[in-house]
Amino acid sequence: MSNKDFVLSVEGLTVSFDGFKAVDDLSFYVEEGEIRVIIGPNGAGKTTVLDLICGRTKSTEGSIKFRGKDLSKMTEHEIVHAGVGRKFQNPSVYEDLTVFENFELSFPRGRSVFGALGFQRDAEVLKAIEETAEMVFLQEHLGMQADLLSHGQKQWLEIGMLLIQQPSLLMLDEPVAGMSVAERKKTAELLLKITKDRSVIVIEHDMNFVADIADRVTVLHQGKVLSEGSMDHVQKDPKVIEVYLGH
Amino acid sequence: MSNYSKQKFLSPAELGGFIVLAILLFVVLPLSVDDFRLNLIGKYLSYSFVAMGLVLCWGYGGILSLGQGVFFGIGGYCMAMFLKLEASSVENTAIQSTPGIPDFMDWNQLTELPWFWEPFNSLGLSLIAVILVPGLFAFLIGLAMFKRRVGGVYFAIITQAVAAILTILIVGSQGMTGGINGITDLRTLLGWDIRTDEAKVILYFVCVTFVFICLFLCQFVLRSKLGRLLVAVRDTEERVRFSGYNVDNFKIFIFTFAAMLSAIGGALFTLQVGFMSPSFVGIVPSIEMVIFCAVGGRLSLLGAVYGALAVNFAKTTLSEAIPELWLFALGGMFIAVVSIFPNGLMGLYNTYISAPVNRFYHAAVRFINKDKPVETLSEPLSEPESESTLGAK
Amino acid sequence: MFDGYTGSELMAIFAMQGFAGLILFSVLVLMALGLAIIFGQMGVINMAHGEFMILGAYVTYLTSLFFETYLPGLSSIYFFVAIVLAFIAAASLGAFVEWALIRRLYKRPLDTLLATWGLSLILQQTYRSVFGAREKGVSLPDWMMGSIPVTDMVEIPINGIIVMVLTLLITLSVYFIMQRSQWGAKVRAVVQNRPMAAAVGINTSIVDRMTFALGCGIAGIAGSAFTMIGSTGPTSGQLYIVDTFMVVVFGGAANLMGTIASAFTISQAQTILEFFMSGSIAKVLTLGMIVVILMLRPQGLFTLKIRR
Numbered sequence: 001m002s003n004k005d006f007v008l009s010v011e012g013l014t015v016s017f018d019g020f021k022a023v024d025d026l027s028f029y030v031e032e033g034e035i036r037v038i039i040g041p042n043g044a045g046k047t048t049v050l051d052l053i054c055g056r057t058k059s060t061e062g063s064i065k066f067r068g069k070d071l072s073k074m075t076e077h078e079i080v081h082a083g084v085g086r087k088f089q090n091p092s093v094y095e096d097l098t099v100f101e102n103f104e105l106s107f108p109r110g111r112s113v114f115g116a117l118g119f120q121r122d123a124e125v126l127k128a129i130e131e132t133a134e135m136v137f138l139q140e141h142l143g144m145q146a147d148l149l150s151h152g153q154k155q156w157l158e159i160g161m162l163l164i165q166q167p168s169l170l171m172l173d174e175p176v177a178g179m180s181v182a183e184r185k186k187t188a189e190l191l192l193k194i195t196k197d198r199s200v201i202v203i204e205h206d207m208n209f210v211a212d213i214a215d216r217v218t219v220l221h222q223g224k225v226l227s228e229g230s231m232d233h234v235q236k237d238p239k240v241i242e243v244y245l246g247h
Numbered sequence: 248m249s250n251y252s253k254q255k256f257l258s259p260a261e262l263g264g265f266i267v268l269a270i271l272l273f274v275v276l277p278l279s280v281d282d283f284r285l286n287l288i289g290k291y292l293s294y295s296f297v298a299m300g301l302v303l304c305w306g307y308g309g310i311l312s313l314g315q316g317v318f319f320g321i322g323g324y325c326m327a328m329f330l331k332l333e334a335s336s337v338e339n340t341a342i343q344s345t346p347g348i349p350d351f352m353d354w355n356q357l358t359e360l361p362w363f364w365e366p367f368n369s370l371g372l373s374l375i376a377v378i379l380v381p382g383l384f385a386f387l388i389g390l391a392m393f394k395r396r397v398g399g400v401y402f403a404i405i406t407q408a409v410a411a412i413l414t415i416l417i418v419g420s421q422g423m424t425g426g427i428n429g430i431t432d433l434r435t436l437l438g439w440d441i442r443t444d445e446a447k448v449i450l451y452f453v454c455v456t457f458v459f460i461c462l463f464l465c466q467f468v469l470r471s472k473l474g475r476l477l478v479a480v481r482d483t484e485e486r487v488r489f490s491g492y493n494v495d496n497f498k499i500f501i502f503t504f505a506a507m508l509s510a511i512g513g514a515l516f517t518l519q520v521g522f523m524s525p526s527f528v529g530i531v532p533s534i535e536m537v538i539f540c541a542v543g544g545r546l547s548l549l550g551a552v553y554g555a556l557a558v559n560f561a562k563t564t565l566s567e568a569i570p571e572l573w574l575f576a577l578g579g580m581f582i583a584v585v586s587i588f589p590n591g592l593m594g595l596y597n598t599y600i601s602a603p604v605n606r607f608y609h610a611a612v613r614f615i616n617k618d619k620p621v622e623t624l625s626e627p628l629s630e631p632e633s634e635s636t637l638g639a640k
Numbered sequence: 641m642f643d644g645y646t647g648s649e650l651m652a653i654f655a656m657q658g659f660a661g662l663i664l665f666s667v668l669v670l671m672a673l674g675l676a677i678i679f680g681q682m683g684v685i686n687m688a689h690g691e692f693m694i695l696g697a698y699v700t701y702l703t704s705l706f707f708e709t710y711l712p713g714l715s716s717i718y719f720f721v722a723i724v725l726a727f728i729a730a731a732s733l734g735a736f737v738e739w740a741l742i743r744r745l746y747k748r749p750l751d752t753l754l755a756t757w758g759l760s761l762i763l764q765q766t767y768r769s770v771f772g773a774r775e776k777g778v779s780l781p782d783w784m785m786g787s788i789p790v791t792d793m794v795e796i797p798i799n800g801i802i803v804m805v806l807t808l809l810i811t812l813s814v815y816f817i818m819q820r821s822q823w824g825a826k827v828r829a830v831v832q833n834r835p836m837a838a839a840v841g842i843n844t845s846i847v848d849r850m851t852f853a854l855g856c857g858i859a860g861i862a863g864s865a866f867t868m869i870g871s872t873g874p875t876s877g878q879l880y881i882v883d884t885f886m887v888v889v890f891g892g893a894a895n896l897m898g899t900i901a902s903a904f905t906i907s908q909a910q911t912i913l914e915f916f917m918s919g920s921i922a923k924v925l926t927l928g929m930i931v932v933i934l935m936l937r938p939q940g941l942f943t944l945k946i947r948r
């Protein structure tokens with residue numbers, strides 16, 4: 001298989017923590033513009049896969065190719081510069097700073113030490129921030145300190161902080177967890193909007209939500225791919241039914 | 248354009264604080280104390296550079312260095328080496344068996360100036376060395392540690408070990424460094440006698456000028472995006488990495504910057520006090536410097552200056568009057584600044600003086616403008632203390 | 641540096657210095673044990689640990705005075721009484737400190753570091769005010785002063801053997817308390833996951849206080865042993881905290897065997913090296929080692945990978 005058709009190709013990925021293989025010889029491929037959903041029981045290794053892709057954890061074996069670059073040999077910020085954005089499972093924002101400043105720090109300019117010293121809030125920055133804030137429903141809260149936001153708003157803020165980086169691969173770890181029903185609906189809309197011009201990997205438990213957005217679904221179990229394909233295909237797979245409903 | 252995106256170099260409150268400090272240091276103190284005390288205050292002020300560096304590095308960046316004495320000391324030694332060479336002219340040292348080298352070298356049977364002393368014949372090179380040598384040293388330590396992701400308590404302990412190692416090395420190589428006594432008997436700077444009362448007054452003003460230059464430099468750093476990044480790194484380092492920043496470089500930068508500030512303080516200390524010794528380098532003096540910063544308020548630049556003044560004043564007074572009390576007081580301060588008032592003097596000032604005054608002021612404004620439309624009020628109301636919110640955590 | 645010694649002389653020097661190192665080894669093991677227990681519990685080095693040790697040393701000194709004056713007939717066993725008293729004194733002070741100070745600082749490691757430093761200053765000055773700046777020496781009962789000859793050049797000091805046996809006993813009991821007893825299980829639960837431990841009904845604040853007190857109490861016993869190799873002054877503890885820290889770093893805080901192995905290596909290396917080198921170079925080497933180890937393996941040399 002040639003790597004050229006894929007944004008991301010993960011091959012033979014393995015990581016072991018003290019001999020426990022959280023991800024075990026995993027391979028999967030994500031196409032340009034695809035929305036891939038990863039599901040699987042708790043502890044299946046879903047978060048760990050994202051950790052490996054974005055450089056938070058180093059793999060024991062295997063390769064992660066993103067647009068021809070091997071991510072497994074790059075540091076976290078280099079991976080971000082290459083165009084990979086990651087939302088964490090627990091919302092992770094700068095709580096001591098305002099929403100505006102949260103966006104500002106995520107804006108992809110002045111990322112070197114001296115770049116940061118000389119950084120100016122010019123029209124371009126303000127425009128990007130205001131557009132992003134509107135997209136993630138936070139335009140009214142720009143002056144507010146981030147730790148005063150609700151749980152759902154923090155999730156949105158973090159998504160916004162990713163969007164302003166203009167990543168070409170977006171990875172979202174349980175983006176609607178802990179949201180109210182109304183917030184969930186808004187988030188689903190938001191995701192459909194922002195996934196138009198990029199590839200996305202989403203980890204999610206909510207099956208209705210998954211059915212709404214997924215192009216393809218990968219089911220992970222004990223660090224291995226259990227099944228892969230369309231939502232329909234996966235739901236009918238006896239191995240998947242066994243894992244979810246068995247014992 | 249709305250409020251949240253405005254960036255001011257100094258808020259009105261901060262500007263007021265700078266002006267008060269300037270009046271105090273430039274006018275009130277020189278007019279009200281004698282030359283001896285003024286020199287003492289100048290000496291205290293040279294510690295405020297270390298404290299400023301710690302505000303950036305520890306207060307904002309969350310990197311606690313227990314080895315700032317190292318950089319203070321290296322800066323001070325660089326200055327002292329120049330002054331010592333000038334004091335050791337062939338005429339001045341004619342009675343030595345090798346004239347023209349510092350006296351302690353002669354006592355230790357050295358017959359030649361060690362190679363690393365050579366550059367210190369030139370004032371220009373010496374001044375560059377004051378900044379660059381500690382800067383380079385800090386850069387290398389930072390590079391080795393932060394690139395390996397060593398931080399927190401481990402970093403603090405390592406800096407402490409470095410301070411201990413440097414002290415032992417300085418004390419051990421008596422012939423080249425003056426050993427435990429340090430470099431003493433410094434006399435003139437390019438022929439100008441630094442020991443006279445007038446010289447000490449002038450040096451005091453030089454020192455105060457540098458205090459303000461450095462305060463403005465630090466303010467610039469804090470007001471830039473880098474300042475906000477430091478806070479972000481302190482609280483959620485991982486998030487910053489995934490916003491695409493090479494966090495290690497930012498840590499190296501701020502640690503190096505703080506080291507350079509300390510070094511400037513050390514050089515000014517040497518000039519005003521007339522000697523430099525390993526007793527300003529080791530574990531104990533280094534950790535005392537942390538208390539200057541903590542007492543002033545670890546998030547306040549002005550607090551760094553007041554903290555250095557207050558603690559050193561207390562130290563001098565107490566150790567003159569009741570020496571036993573000083574260690575109790577110092578120990579008590581360490582405990583108090585972590586458990587009772589974590590934002591130091593400036594925190595107390597903000598809570599008990601500034602905030603009530605502000606409330607009173609706004610209440611008064613509201614009262615006077617009772618019948619005017621509300622919009623005119625919203626501006627000043629949202630103004631005060633954006634910085635103090637950082638300290639809330 | 642080995643020039644001028646014959647092979648058998650070298651052997652004898654190594655052996656003698658090695659046995660001389662027995663007490664140092666014991667002091668280091670006990671200190672490191674206490675420090676590691678506290679480190680595991682609060683995530684921070686207790687900078688006042690040396691002062692807890694010195695408290696034990698002063699208590700031993702006072703006990704010996706008491707026996708000399710009031711119970712001269714029993715003075716041959718004063719040391720065993722002193723150990724118990726040293727433990728009680730240091731542990732009580734530890735419990736008090738935890739209650740008054742440390743419990744407010746969990747999750748703020750840097751602040752804890754500074755606070756314990758402040759505590760060490762206060763304790764030092766207290767000792768100076770109470771006992772004076774002069775160092776106090778303790779004289780051992782005669783039967784402990786002797787030694788057992790092994791060859792004509794090598795002999796083992798009796799007090800060294802006693803202290804070492806004692807140390808092994810204490811180490812083993814700590815091991816059993818931590819690994820086998822119910823209380824130890826609680827401690828480990830709290831260390832691994834505080835909120836979870838609290839949720840299953842463990843009184844975490846009591847566990848914290850007892851753990852801290854235990855660590856300090858063991859330091860007090862180390863102080864008793866210390867009186868055999870040095871005289872006690874207000875700042876004597878400062879000298880030992882560095883070496884102890886080195887032991888913990890070298891051994892890995894979570895690992896008992898690692899601690900013992902590294903205390904052994906370090907005490908032996910130090911006593912043997914000190915015979916051949918100046919003390920200050922040895923200190924620089926020690927400190928340099930700390931820096932390098934912390935840099936390369938912050939979790940300690942012998943520790944297994946722990947999940948974050």
Ligand SMILES: Nc1ncnc2c1ncn2[C@@H]1O[C@H](COP(=O)(O)OP(=O)(O)O)[C@@H](O)[C@H]1O
Nearest residue numbers: 017022041042043044045046047048049947948
């Ligand atoms: N750093 C780590 N060290 C040890 N074990 C880990 C680490 N990170 C994850 N694990 C283990 O790997 C497994 C997969 O975890 P995770 O990827 O978080 O699962 P999930 O699919 O629920 O997101 C779990 O059993 C977890 O305990």
Ligand SMILES: [Mg+2]
Nearest residue numbers: 046047048089
């Ligand atoms: Mg997960």
